[in-house]
Amino acid sequence: GAVVSQHPSRVICKSGTSVKIECRSLDFQATTMFWYRQFPKQSLMLMATSNEGSKATYEQGVEKDKFLINHASLTLSTLTVTSAHPEDSSFYICSARQPGQGFLLFGSGTRLTVV
């Protein structure tokens, strides 16, 4: 069945390095994917809307140069956290809507820890 697959599930990186997170739609094509961020014990905050073949749309307050989004195909969107700092440590989760369905499918999330 249709699934959103997200990798890696956990990553620890050193401050100043970049980390790439992949989000794939399995068994369906997604022209639009969404990237959310969740701090501990808080809600999901939408960071950006990833559009296949065009630039991502970022929410207010989200630095597009820090959070690079690439949606190069109908089944893959990537989020790259550039020059990561400890304050970027968070849970990042992507989502997409399967055509014909009225709800979003979510990936399993990526827990990023920057040390």
Place this chain on the structure above:
Amino acid sequence: AQKITQTQPGMFVQEKEAVTLDCTYDTSDQSYGLFWYKQPSSGEMIFLIYQGSYDEQNATEGRYSLNFQKARKSANLVISASQLGDSAMYFCAMREGEDSSYKLIFGSGTRLLVRP
């Protein structure tokens, strides 16, 4: 102003009993959608139930039902016959307008703990 408000940070329920999780929303759109998701400790978001603003009947999905009161702008989730596996965070979310991109706004969540 908060678009989605969940006033219960935490709730307890006895196994096999029913529980209601509150959600109120704020929108000026006539067409919108309301969703409930479950987030276990593992982190994934599991879709539970959906209610469209034009739906006249309350949505039901198995043990989940949505008590939709449009005039009060509330969309409470009712879980019947609670099970231990229902212990999780529950988020109410809204999609505004006819936006085909399906951007969702989430509430702050309610942590439900089912007691044996």
